[in-house]
Amino acid sequence: MTGKHGEIKRLLWGPHAAPARGPRRTLDLDRIARAGIELADAEGLAALSMQRLAERLGVTKMALYRYVPGKTELVALLVDAAIGPYPPEAGGEDWRTALEDWAVRLLAVFRRHPWALGATVGPRLPGPAELSWLEAVVAALDGTGLGGAERMDAAVLLTGHVRMISEQSPAAGPSPGVEEQLTAAIGEVLTEHGDRFPALTAALATGPEGRENAWEFGLRRILDGLAALIAERTGR
Amino acid sequence: MTGKHGEIKRLLWGPHAAPARGPRRTLDLDRIARAGIELADAEGLAALSMQRLAERLGVTKMALYRYVPGKTELVALLVDAAIGPYPPEAGGEDWRTALEDWAVRLLAVFRRHPWALGATVGPRLPGPAELSWLEAVVAALDGTGLGGAERMDAAVLLTGHVRMISEQSPAAGPSPGVEEQLTAAIGEVLTEHGDRFPALTAALATGPEGRENAWEFGLRRILDGLAALIAERTGR
DNA sequence: AACAACTGTTTCCATGGTACACAGTAGTTA
DNA sequence: TAACTACTGTGTACCATGGAAACAGTTGTT
Numbered sequence: 001m002t003g004k005h006g007e008i009k010r011l012l013w014g015p016h017a018a019p020a021r022g023p024r025r026t027l028d029l030d031r032i033a034r035a036g037i038e039l040a041d042a043e044g045l046a047a048l049s050m051q052r053l054a055e056r057l058g059v060t061k062m063a064l065y066r067y068v069p070g071k072t073e074l075v076a077l078l079v080d081a082a083i084g085p086y087p088p089e090a091g092g093e094d095w096r097t098a099l100e101d102w103a104v105r106l107l108a109v110f111r112r113h114p115w116a117l118g119a120t121v122g123p124r125l126p127g128p129a130e131l132s133w134l135e136a137v138v139a140a141l142d143g144t145g146l147g148g149a150e151r152m153d154a155a156v157l158l159t160g161h162v163r164m165i166s167e168q169s170p171a172a173g174p175s176p177g178v179e180e181q182l183t184a185a186i187g188e189v190l191t192e193h194g195d196r197f198p199a200l201t202a203a204l205a206t207g208p209e210g211r212e213n214a215w216e217f218g219l220r221r222i223l224d225g226l227a228a229l230i231a232e233r234t235g236r
Numbered sequence: 237m238t239g240k241h242g243e244i245k246r247l248l249w250g251p252h253a254a255p256a257r258g259p260r261r262t263l264d265l266d267r268i269a270r271a272g273i274e275l276a277d278a279e280g281l282a283a284l285s286m287q288r289l290a291e292r293l294g295v296t297k298m299a300l301y302r303y304v305p306g307k308t309e310l311v312a313l314l315v316d317a318a319i320g321p322y323p324p325e326a327g328g329e330d331w332r333t334a335l336e337d338w339a340v341r342l343l344a345v346f347r348r349h350p351w352a353l354g355a356t357v358g359p360r361l362p363g364p365a366e367l368s369w370l371e372a373v374v375a376a377l378d379g380t381g382l383g384g385a386e387r388m389d390a391a392v393l394l395t396g397h398v399r400m401i402s403e404q405s406p407a408a409g410p411s412p413g414v415e416e417q418l419t420a421a422i423g424e425v426l427t428e429h430g431d432r433f434p435a436l437t438a439a440l441a442t443g444p445e446g447r448e449n450a451w452e453f454g455l456r457r458i459l460d461g462l463a464a465l466i467a468e469r470t471g472r
Numbered sequence: 473a474a475c476a477a478c479t480g481t482t483t484c485c486a487t488g489g490t491a492c493a494c495a496g497t498a499g500t501t502a
Numbered sequence: 503t504a505a506c507t508a509c510t511g512t513g514t515a516c517c518a519t520g521g522a523a524a525c526a527g528t529t530g531t532t
Contacts, residue, residue, distance in 0.1 A: 022509025
Protein backbone atom coordinates (compact mmCIF):
# COMPACT_ATOMS: atom_id res chain seq x y z
CA MET A 1 0.00 0.00 0.00
CA THR A 2 2.54 2.55 1.14
CA GLY A 3 5.24 1.05 -1.03
CA LYS A 4 8.96 1.63 -0.85
CA HIS A 5 8.61 5.33 -0.25
CA GLY A 6 6.77 4.66 2.97
CA GLU A 7 9.75 2.89 4.45
CA ILE A 8 12.14 5.58 3.33
CA LYS A 9 9.86 8.18 4.83
CA ARG A 10 9.78 6.47 8.19
CA LEU A 11 13.54 6.07 8.16
CA LEU A 12 14.26 9.67 7.21
CA TRP A 13 11.48 11.49 9.00
CA GLY A 14 10.62 9.25 11.89
CA PRO A 15 9.04 8.53 14.22
CA HIS A 16 11.78 6.34 15.67
CA ALA A 17 10.16 4.73 18.66
CA ALA A 18 12.86 3.09 20.76
CA PRO A 19 11.88 -0.50 21.56
CA ALA A 20 11.00 -1.08 25.19
CA ARG A 21 12.11 -4.66 25.61
CA GLY A 22 14.87 -6.90 24.40
CA PRO A 23 18.65 -6.68 24.46
CA ARG A 24 20.43 -3.35 24.22
CA ARG A 25 20.99 -2.27 20.66
CA THR A 26 24.57 -2.25 19.54
CA LEU A 27 24.10 0.38 16.86
CA ASP A 28 22.01 3.39 16.02
CA LEU A 29 21.19 5.20 12.80
CA ASP A 30 23.72 7.91 13.50
CA ARG A 31 26.66 5.54 13.83
CA ILE A 32 25.51 3.62 10.78
CA ALA A 33 25.25 6.77 8.74
CA ARG A 34 28.65 8.02 9.84
CA ALA A 35 30.36 4.76 9.04
CA GLY A 36 28.60 4.47 5.71
CA ILE A 37 29.56 7.97 4.69
CA GLU A 38 33.16 7.32 5.65
CA LEU A 39 33.20 4.20 3.55
CA ALA A 40 31.58 5.85 0.55
CA ASP A 41 33.82 8.89 0.82
CA ALA A 42 36.90 6.73 0.86
CA GLU A 43 36.07 4.11 -1.73
CA GLY A 44 33.01 5.23 -3.61
CA LEU A 45 29.43 4.10 -3.69
CA ALA A 46 30.27 0.86 -5.46
CA ALA A 47 32.38 -0.24 -2.51
CA LEU A 48 29.51 0.27 -0.09
CA SER A 49 28.06 -3.16 0.57
CA MET A 50 26.09 -4.34 3.54
CA GLN A 51 28.93 -6.71 4.23
CA ARG A 52 31.71 -4.13 4.31
CA LEU A 53 29.64 -1.64 6.25
CA ALA A 54 28.78 -4.28 8.83
CA GLU A 55 32.43 -5.25 9.17
CA ARG A 56 33.35 -1.65 9.80
CA LEU A 57 30.72 -1.53 12.51
CA GLY A 58 31.76 -4.79 14.09
CA VAL A 59 28.55 -6.70 13.43
CA THR A 60 27.19 -9.15 10.91
CA LYS A 61 25.61 -7.80 7.79
CA MET A 62 22.23 -9.16 8.78
CA ALA A 63 22.33 -7.07 11.94
CA LEU A 64 22.02 -3.98 9.78
CA TYR A 65 18.60 -5.09 8.67
CA ARG A 66 17.39 -4.50 12.21
CA TYR A 67 17.95 -0.79 11.64
CA VAL A 68 17.39 -0.36 7.93
CA PRO A 69 14.83 -2.09 5.69
CA GLY A 70 17.25 -2.58 2.82
CA LYS A 71 20.10 -1.13 0.91
CA THR A 72 17.98 1.38 -0.98
CA GLU A 73 16.83 2.92 2.26
CA LEU A 74 20.34 2.78 3.67
CA VAL A 75 21.64 4.86 0.81
CA ALA A 76 18.81 7.35 1.20
CA LEU A 77 19.78 7.70 4.84
CA LEU A 78 23.43 8.24 3.97
CA VAL A 79 22.55 10.86 1.40
CA ASP A 80 20.52 12.97 3.75
CA ALA A 81 23.12 12.63 6.48
CA ALA A 82 25.90 13.55 4.07
CA ILE A 83 24.10 16.62 2.81
CA GLY A 84 23.41 17.74 6.33
CA PRO A 85 21.17 20.62 7.37
CA TYR A 86 21.80 24.00 5.82
CA PRO A 87 23.93 25.99 8.28
CA PRO A 88 21.55 28.33 10.09
CA GLU A 89 24.15 31.05 10.58
CA ALA A 90 24.13 31.65 6.83
CA GLY A 91 21.87 34.22 5.25
CA GLY A 92 21.02 37.80 5.98
CA GLU A 93 22.63 39.31 2.92
CA ASP A 94 20.93 40.44 -0.28
CA TRP A 95 19.43 37.73 -2.38
CA ARG A 96 22.32 37.57 -4.84
CA THR A 97 25.12 36.96 -2.39
CA ALA A 98 22.84 34.70 -0.38
CA LEU A 99 22.23 32.50 -3.40
CA GLU A 100 25.87 32.56 -4.38
CA ASP A 101 26.81 31.54 -0.89
CA TRP A 102 24.24 28.78 -0.98
CA ALA A 103 25.57 27.41 -4.24
CA VAL A 104 29.16 27.45 -3.04
CA ARG A 105 28.21 25.57 0.08
CA LEU A 106 26.28 22.97 -1.88
CA LEU A 107 29.18 22.52 -4.25
CA ALA A 108 31.41 21.89 -1.26
CA VAL A 109 29.04 19.18 -0.08
CA PHE A 110 29.14 17.35 -3.38
CA ARG A 111 32.89 17.70 -3.57
CA ARG A 112 33.20 16.16 -0.14
CA HIS A 113 30.80 13.33 -0.98
CA PRO A 114 31.01 12.72 -4.73
CA TRP A 115 29.08 9.47 -4.46
CA ALA A 116 26.04 11.46 -3.35
CA LEU A 117 25.60 12.57 -6.94
CA GLY A 118 25.05 9.09 -8.26
CA ALA A 119 22.76 8.33 -5.34
CA THR A 120 20.40 11.19 -6.11
CA VAL A 121 19.30 10.55 -9.67
CA GLY A 122 15.64 10.25 -10.40
CA PRO A 123 12.64 11.38 -8.39
CA ARG A 124 12.89 10.54 -4.71
CA LEU A 125 11.67 11.54 -1.30
CA PRO A 126 13.79 14.32 0.17
CA GLY A 127 14.99 14.03 3.74
CA PRO A 128 14.92 16.77 6.37
CA ALA A 129 18.43 17.94 5.57
CA GLU A 130 17.77 18.15 1.88
CA LEU A 131 14.57 20.08 2.44
CA SER A 132 16.34 22.56 4.67
CA TRP A 133 18.51 23.55 1.73
CA LEU A 134 15.47 24.16 -0.40
CA GLU A 135 13.94 26.16 2.40
CA ALA A 136 17.03 28.35 2.50
CA VAL A 137 16.78 29.24 -1.18
CA VAL A 138 13.12 30.06 -1.01
CA ALA A 139 13.66 32.18 2.08
CA ALA A 140 16.58 33.99 0.48
CA LEU A 141 14.34 35.11 -2.35
CA ASP A 142 11.94 36.84 -0.01
CA GLY A 143 11.16 40.35 -1.12
CA THR A 144 12.31 39.86 -4.68
CA GLY A 145 8.84 39.82 -6.11
CA LEU A 146 9.22 36.26 -7.30
CA GLY A 147 6.30 33.92 -6.75
CA GLY A 148 6.45 30.66 -4.87
CA ALA A 149 6.79 28.43 -7.88
CA GLU A 150 9.41 30.70 -9.38
CA ARG A 151 11.55 30.49 -6.28
CA MET A 152 11.42 26.72 -6.40
CA ASP A 153 12.36 26.87 -10.05
CA ALA A 154 15.31 29.05 -9.19
CA ALA A 155 16.46 26.45 -6.68
CA VAL A 156 16.18 23.76 -9.34
CA LEU A 157 18.19 25.87 -11.73
CA LEU A 158 20.97 26.51 -9.24
CA THR A 159 21.09 22.91 -8.12
CA GLY A 160 21.40 21.75 -11.70
CA HIS A 161 24.49 23.84 -12.18
CA VAL A 162 26.05 22.74 -8.92
CA ARG A 163 25.46 19.11 -9.78
CA MET A 164 26.81 19.50 -13.28
CA ILE A 165 30.04 21.04 -12.05
CA SER A 166 30.37 18.43 -9.33
CA GLU A 167 30.01 15.71 -11.88
CA GLN A 168 33.10 16.79 -13.69
CA SER A 169 35.17 16.80 -10.56
CA PRO A 170 37.03 13.54 -10.16
CA ALA A 171 34.95 11.21 -8.01
CA ALA A 172 36.36 9.42 -5.01
CA GLY A 173 38.58 7.24 -7.05
CA PRO A 174 39.94 3.76 -7.04
CA SER A 175 43.42 4.71 -8.19
CA PRO A 176 44.88 8.19 -8.32
CA GLY A 177 46.20 9.15 -11.71
CA VAL A 178 43.03 7.97 -13.39
CA GLU A 179 42.22 11.59 -14.08
CA GLU A 180 45.41 11.99 -16.10
CA GLN A 181 44.49 8.93 -18.13
CA LEU A 182 41.15 10.49 -18.93
CA THR A 183 42.50 13.80 -20.11
CA ALA A 184 45.13 11.93 -22.08
CA ALA A 185 42.49 9.79 -23.75
CA ILE A 186 40.37 12.83 -24.56
CA GLY A 187 43.41 14.50 -26.04
CA GLU A 188 44.08 11.49 -28.23
CA VAL A 189 40.50 11.42 -29.42
CA LEU A 190 40.59 15.06 -30.40
CA THR A 191 43.88 14.84 -32.25
CA GLU A 192 42.73 11.72 -34.07
CA HIS A 193 39.18 12.78 -34.93
CA GLY A 194 39.40 16.53 -34.53
CA ASP A 195 38.50 17.11 -38.15
CA ARG A 196 35.00 15.86 -37.42
CA PHE A 197 34.58 18.58 -34.79
CA PRO A 198 36.00 21.75 -36.26
CA ALA A 199 34.27 24.27 -34.04
CA LEU A 200 35.14 22.30 -30.95
CA THR A 201 38.76 21.97 -31.94
CA ALA A 202 38.99 25.68 -32.59
CA ALA A 203 37.35 26.46 -29.27
CA LEU A 204 39.78 24.24 -27.40
CA ALA A 205 42.73 25.79 -29.20
CA THR A 206 41.59 29.29 -28.28
CA GLY A 207 41.38 29.50 -24.55
CA PRO A 208 43.00 27.65 -21.72
CA GLU A 209 40.54 25.19 -20.30
CA GLY A 210 40.23 26.67 -16.85
CA ARG A 211 38.10 23.94 -15.31
CA GLU A 212 37.36 26.16 -12.36
CA ASN A 213 35.94 28.86 -14.61
CA ALA A 214 32.99 26.84 -15.80
CA TRP A 215 31.70 27.04 -12.27
CA GLU A 216 31.85 30.80 -11.96
CA PHE A 217 30.78 31.36 -15.53
CA GLY A 218 27.57 29.44 -15.14
CA LEU A 219 26.85 30.80 -11.71
CA ARG A 220 27.21 34.35 -12.97
CA ARG A 221 24.93 33.73 -15.97
CA ILE A 222 22.25 32.22 -13.75
CA LEU A 223 22.38 35.04 -11.25
CA ASP A 224 22.34 37.59 -14.07
CA GLY A 225 19.31 35.92 -15.55
CA LEU A 226 17.55 35.96 -12.21
CA ALA A 227 18.53 39.56 -11.65
CA ALA A 228 16.93 40.55 -14.94
CA LEU A 229 13.67 38.94 -13.93
CA ILE A 230 13.75 40.41 -10.45
CA ALA A 231 14.47 43.87 -11.80
CA GLU A 232 11.49 43.52 -14.10
CA ARG A 233 9.29 42.42 -11.21
CA THR A 234 10.32 45.05 -8.73
CA GLY A 235 10.52 47.81 -11.35
CA ARG A 236 6.85 47.89 -12.27
CA MET B 237 49.13 1.30 -18.90
CA THR B 238 46.22 2.62 -20.91
CA GLY B 239 43.76 1.61 -18.22
CA LYS B 240 40.03 1.27 -18.47
CA HIS B 241 39.65 4.39 -20.57
CA GLY B 242 41.73 2.86 -23.31
CA GLU B 243 39.26 0.03 -23.79
CA ILE B 244 36.32 2.40 -23.77
CA LYS B 245 38.07 4.56 -26.30
CA ARG B 246 38.66 1.67 -28.67
CA LEU B 247 35.06 0.55 -28.28
CA LEU B 248 33.56 3.97 -28.88
CA TRP B 249 35.98 5.44 -31.38
CA GLY B 250 37.41 2.43 -33.12
CA PRO B 251 39.20 1.16 -35.04
CA HIS B 252 37.07 -1.95 -35.31
CA ALA B 253 39.14 -4.30 -37.44
CA ALA B 254 36.94 -7.19 -38.52
CA PRO B 255 38.69 -10.48 -37.80
CA ALA B 256 39.87 -12.35 -40.89
CA ARG B 257 39.55 -15.93 -39.72
CA GLY B 258 37.25 -17.97 -37.58
CA PRO B 259 33.52 -18.59 -37.55
CA ARG B 260 31.08 -15.90 -38.64
CA ARG B 261 30.15 -13.59 -35.80
CA THR B 262 26.59 -13.87 -34.63
CA LEU B 263 26.35 -10.33 -33.31
CA ASP B 264 27.71 -6.87 -33.90
CA LEU B 265 27.99 -3.77 -31.77
CA ASP B 266 24.96 -2.19 -33.40
CA ARG B 267 22.63 -5.04 -32.57
CA ILE B 268 24.01 -5.24 -29.06
CA ALA B 269 23.51 -1.54 -28.54
CA ARG B 270 19.98 -1.60 -29.88
CA ALA B 271 18.95 -4.53 -27.72
CA GLY B 272 20.61 -3.03 -24.66
CA ILE B 273 18.87 0.29 -25.14
CA GLU B 274 15.53 -1.44 -25.55
CA LEU B 275 16.07 -3.34 -22.35
CA ALA B 276 17.18 -0.30 -20.38
CA ASP B 277 14.35 1.81 -21.78
CA ALA B 278 11.80 -0.77 -20.77
CA GLU B 279 13.06 -1.84 -17.37
CA GLY B 280 15.72 0.58 -16.28
CA LEU B 281 19.46 0.38 -15.90
CA ALA B 282 19.24 -1.94 -12.91
CA ALA B 283 17.56 -4.59 -15.04
CA LEU B 284 20.35 -4.53 -17.59
CA SER B 285 22.55 -7.51 -16.83
CA MET B 286 24.83 -9.37 -19.15
CA GLN B 287 22.61 -12.37 -18.64
CA ARG B 288 19.37 -10.70 -19.63
CA LEU B 289 20.91 -8.87 -22.53
CA ALA B 290 22.42 -12.10 -23.83
CA GLU B 291 19.08 -13.88 -23.55
CA ARG B 292 17.44 -11.14 -25.57
CA LEU B 293 20.10 -11.61 -28.22
CA GLY B 294 19.84 -15.37 -28.25
CA VAL B 295 23.35 -16.11 -27.02
CA THR B 296 25.10 -16.93 -23.77
CA LYS B 297 26.25 -14.09 -21.60
CA MET B 298 29.87 -15.00 -22.14
CA ALA B 299 29.44 -14.50 -25.85
CA LEU B 300 28.98 -10.81 -25.17
CA TYR B 301 32.50 -10.61 -23.84
CA ARG B 302 33.75 -11.29 -27.38
CA TYR B 303 32.36 -7.90 -28.35
CA VAL B 304 32.66 -5.85 -25.20
CA PRO B 305 35.42 -5.93 -22.58
CA GLY B 306 33.05 -5.67 -19.63
CA LYS B 307 29.87 -4.20 -18.36
CA THR B 308 31.31 -0.73 -17.80
CA GLU B 309 32.26 -0.49 -21.45
CA LEU B 310 28.92 -1.94 -22.51
CA VAL B 311 27.09 0.82 -20.71
CA ALA B 312 29.34 3.45 -22.23
CA LEU B 313 28.48 2.05 -25.64
CA LEU B 314 24.78 2.12 -24.88
CA VAL B 315 24.95 5.69 -23.68
CA ASP B 316 26.61 7.01 -26.79
CA ALA B 317 24.25 5.05 -29.00
CA ALA B 318 21.24 6.27 -27.06
CA ILE B 319 22.30 9.89 -27.26
CA GLY B 320 22.89 9.59 -30.97
CA PRO B 321 24.54 12.17 -33.20
CA TYR B 322 23.15 15.68 -33.13
CA PRO B 323 20.77 16.01 -36.10
CA PRO B 324 22.70 17.82 -38.84
CA GLU B 325 19.62 19.49 -40.27
CA ALA B 326 19.33 21.57 -37.11
CA GLY B 327 20.95 24.96 -36.83
CA GLY B 328 21.05 28.04 -38.98
CA GLU B 329 19.04 30.29 -36.75
CA ASP B 330 20.31 32.96 -34.40
CA TRP B 331 22.24 31.72 -31.41
CA ARG B 332 19.36 31.99 -28.98
CA THR B 333 16.84 29.88 -30.85
CA ALA B 334 19.63 27.51 -31.85
CA LEU B 335 20.56 26.92 -28.22
CA GLU B 336 16.94 26.64 -27.18
CA ASP B 337 16.39 24.08 -29.91
CA TRP B 338 19.47 22.21 -28.81
CA ALA B 339 18.31 22.06 -25.21
CA VAL B 340 14.84 20.86 -26.17
CA ARG B 341 16.31 18.08 -28.27
CA LEU B 342 18.65 17.00 -25.50
CA LEU B 343 15.80 16.98 -23.04
CA ALA B 344 13.89 14.72 -25.38
CA VAL B 345 16.81 12.32 -25.46
CA PHE B 346 16.95 12.04 -21.69
CA ARG B 347 13.22 11.64 -21.49
CA ARG B 348 13.38 8.80 -23.95
CA HIS B 349 16.29 7.14 -22.14
CA PRO B 350 16.05 8.10 -18.47
CA TRP B 351 18.61 5.52 -17.47
CA ALA B 352 21.23 7.44 -19.45
CA LEU B 353 21.26 10.00 -16.65
CA GLY B 354 22.48 7.56 -14.07
CA ALA B 355 25.00 6.18 -16.51
CA THR B 356 26.67 9.53 -17.07
CA VAL B 357 27.73 10.64 -13.63
CA GLY B 358 31.34 11.43 -13.02
CA PRO B 359 34.10 12.25 -15.47
CA ARG B 360 34.21 9.96 -18.45
CA LEU B 361 35.35 9.69 -22.03
CA PRO B 362 32.74 11.11 -24.41
CA GLY B 363 31.80 9.12 -27.48
CA PRO B 364 31.40 10.47 -31.01
CA ALA B 365 27.69 11.11 -30.59
CA GLU B 366 28.13 12.95 -27.34
CA LEU B 367 30.88 15.10 -28.80
CA SER B 368 28.73 16.02 -31.78
CA TRP B 369 26.27 17.66 -29.39
CA LEU B 370 29.03 19.70 -27.83
CA GLU B 371 30.23 20.65 -31.30
CA ALA B 372 26.76 21.90 -32.14
CA VAL B 373 26.64 24.27 -29.17
CA VAL B 374 30.07 25.69 -29.83
CA ALA B 375 29.25 26.20 -33.48
CA ALA B 376 25.92 27.84 -32.63
CA LEU B 377 27.76 30.47 -30.61
CA ASP B 378 29.86 31.54 -33.56
CA GLY B 379 29.86 35.27 -34.04
CA THR B 380 28.67 36.06 -30.53
CA GLY B 381 32.00 37.34 -29.37
CA LEU B 382 32.31 34.58 -26.80
CA GLY B 383 35.68 32.87 -26.48
CA GLY B 384 36.30 29.18 -26.86
CA ALA B 385 36.29 28.36 -23.17
CA GLU B 386 33.21 30.45 -22.63
CA ARG B 387 31.29 28.55 -25.27
CA MET B 388 32.17 25.28 -23.62
CA ASP B 389 31.08 26.71 -20.31
CA ALA B 390 27.78 27.68 -21.87
CA ALA B 391 27.31 24.10 -23.02
CA VAL B 392 28.01 22.86 -19.51
CA LEU B 393 25.50 25.29 -18.11
CA LEU B 394 22.77 24.27 -20.51
CA THR B 395 23.46 20.58 -20.03
CA GLY B 396 23.23 20.96 -16.30
CA HIS B 397 19.75 22.37 -16.56
CA VAL B 398 18.60 19.73 -19.01
CA ARG B 399 19.90 16.98 -16.76
CA MET B 400 18.34 18.49 -13.68
CA ILE B 401 14.93 18.66 -15.29
CA SER B 402 15.27 15.16 -16.69
CA GLU B 403 16.08 13.87 -13.25
CA GLN B 404 12.74 14.92 -11.91
CA SER B 405 10.86 13.21 -14.66
CA PRO B 406 9.75 9.76 -13.59
CA ALA B 407 12.36 7.26 -14.68
CA ALA B 408 11.52 4.13 -16.63
CA GLY B 409 9.73 2.57 -13.77
CA PRO B 410 9.14 -0.80 -12.25
CA SER B 411 5.48 -0.23 -11.46
CA PRO B 412 3.31 2.58 -12.75
CA GLY B 413 1.67 4.55 -10.00
CA VAL B 414 4.91 4.83 -8.10
CA GLU B 415 4.91 8.51 -8.99
CA GLU B 416 1.63 9.02 -7.21
CA GLN B 417 3.05 7.34 -4.13
CA LEU B 418 5.96 9.75 -4.18
CA THR B 419 3.89 12.89 -4.42
CA ALA B 420 1.61 11.49 -1.75
CA ALA B 421 4.58 10.83 0.53
CA ILE B 422 5.96 14.31 -0.07
CA GLY B 423 2.58 15.76 0.71
CA GLU B 424 2.44 13.86 3.98
CA VAL B 425 5.90 15.05 4.94
CA LEU B 426 5.00 18.65 4.34
CA THR B 427 1.76 18.55 6.25
CA GLU B 428 3.44 16.76 9.14
CA HIS B 429 6.64 18.78 9.34
CA GLY B 430 5.68 21.90 7.44
CA ASP B 431 6.27 24.11 10.46
CA ARG B 432 9.99 23.43 10.17
CA PHE B 433 9.96 24.85 6.64
CA PRO B 434 7.82 27.98 6.74
CA ALA B 435 9.11 29.67 3.60
CA LEU B 436 8.81 26.46 1.63
CA THR B 437 5.29 25.82 2.84
CA ALA B 438 4.26 29.34 1.91
CA ALA B 439 5.86 29.00 -1.50
CA LEU B 440 4.03 25.76 -2.18
CA ALA B 441 0.74 27.26 -1.07
CA THR B 442 1.18 30.22 -3.37
CA GLY B 443 1.53 28.95 -6.87
CA PRO B 444 0.41 25.81 -8.62
CA GLU B 445 3.41 23.57 -9.00
CA GLY B 446 3.56 23.52 -12.77
CA ARG B 447 6.23 20.90 -13.15
CA GLU B 448 6.65 21.82 -16.78
CA ASN B 449 7.39 25.44 -15.89
CA ALA B 450 10.65 24.72 -14.12
CA TRP B 451 12.02 23.75 -17.48
CA GLU B 452 11.13 26.92 -19.29
CA PHE B 453 11.88 29.10 -16.31
CA GLY B 454 15.45 27.89 -16.03
CA LEU B 455 16.02 27.87 -19.75
CA ARG B 456 14.88 31.47 -20.04
CA ARG B 457 17.09 32.61 -17.16
CA ILE B 458 20.12 30.92 -18.68
CA LEU B 459 19.54 32.39 -22.10
CA ASP B 460 18.91 35.80 -20.59
CA GLY B 461 22.15 35.56 -18.68
CA LEU B 462 24.01 34.58 -21.83
CA ALA B 463 22.34 37.35 -23.76
CA ALA B 464 23.55 39.91 -21.24
CA LEU B 465 27.12 38.74 -21.65
CA ILE B 466 26.89 38.62 -25.42
CA ALA B 467 25.41 42.10 -25.57
CA GLU B 468 28.28 43.33 -23.45
CA ARG B 469 30.81 41.65 -25.73
CA THR B 470 29.35 42.76 -29.03
CA GLY B 471 28.52 46.22 -27.73
CA ARG B 472 32.05 47.41 -27.15
C1' DA C 473 45.97 -31.50 -45.11
C1' DA C 474 47.76 -29.06 -41.22
C1' DC C 475 47.59 -24.97 -38.76
C1' DA C 476 46.34 -20.75 -36.46
C1' DA C 477 42.88 -17.51 -35.30
C1' DC C 478 38.61 -16.92 -33.84
C1' DT C 479 33.84 -18.29 -32.49
C1' DG C 480 30.12 -19.31 -28.84
C1' DT C 481 29.47 -22.62 -24.82
C1' DT C 482 30.23 -24.69 -20.46
C1' DT C 483 31.87 -24.74 -15.92
C1' DC C 484 33.37 -22.34 -11.98
C1' DC C 485 34.01 -18.74 -8.46
C1' DA C 486 33.55 -14.55 -5.43
C1' DT C 487 30.48 -11.12 -4.13
C1' DG C 488 26.19 -9.02 -3.82
C1' DG C 489 21.29 -8.45 -1.32
C1' DT C 490 18.08 -10.57 1.50
C1' DA C 491 14.75 -14.34 3.72
C1' DC C 492 14.48 -17.26 7.62
C1' DA C 493 15.25 -19.93 11.73
C1' DC C 494 17.74 -19.64 15.94
C1' DA C 495 19.53 -18.83 20.69
C1' DG C 496 20.25 -15.29 23.90
C1' DT C 497 18.58 -10.95 26.52
C1' DA C 498 15.76 -7.88 29.07
C1' DG C 499 11.58 -5.71 30.47
C1' DT C 500 6.62 -7.18 31.94
C1' DT C 501 3.46 -9.76 34.38
C1' DA C 502 1.66 -13.36 37.44
C1' DT D 503 10.80 -15.44 41.59
C1' DA D 504 9.15 -17.65 37.29
C1' DA D 505 6.97 -17.47 32.99
C1' DC D 506 6.19 -14.77 29.06
C1' DT D 507 7.02 -11.76 25.30
C1' DA D 508 9.37 -8.60 22.39
C1' DC D 509 13.48 -7.87 20.69
C1' DT D 510 18.52 -8.56 19.73
C1' DG D 511 22.56 -10.18 16.75
C1' DT D 512 24.10 -14.61 14.36
C1' DG D 513 24.35 -18.43 11.12
C1' DT D 514 22.81 -20.63 7.15
C1' DA D 515 20.87 -20.67 2.75
C1' DC D 516 19.38 -18.96 -1.80
C1' DC D 517 19.60 -16.70 -6.01
C1' DA D 518 21.55 -13.19 -9.33
C1' DT D 519 25.43 -10.89 -10.65
C1' DG D 520 30.11 -9.94 -13.29
C1' DG D 521 33.86 -12.25 -14.87
C1' DA D 522 37.96 -16.00 -15.60
C1' DA D 523 39.37 -20.19 -17.81
C1' DA D 524 39.16 -24.25 -20.48
C1' DC D 525 36.81 -26.23 -24.35
C1' DA D 526 35.21 -27.92 -28.93
C1' DG D 527 33.81 -26.33 -33.32
C1' DT D 528 34.60 -23.27 -37.55
C1' DT D 529 37.01 -20.80 -41.03
C1' DG D 530 40.65 -18.72 -43.76
C1' DT D 531 45.72 -19.30 -44.62
C1' DT D 532 49.80 -22.00 -45.62
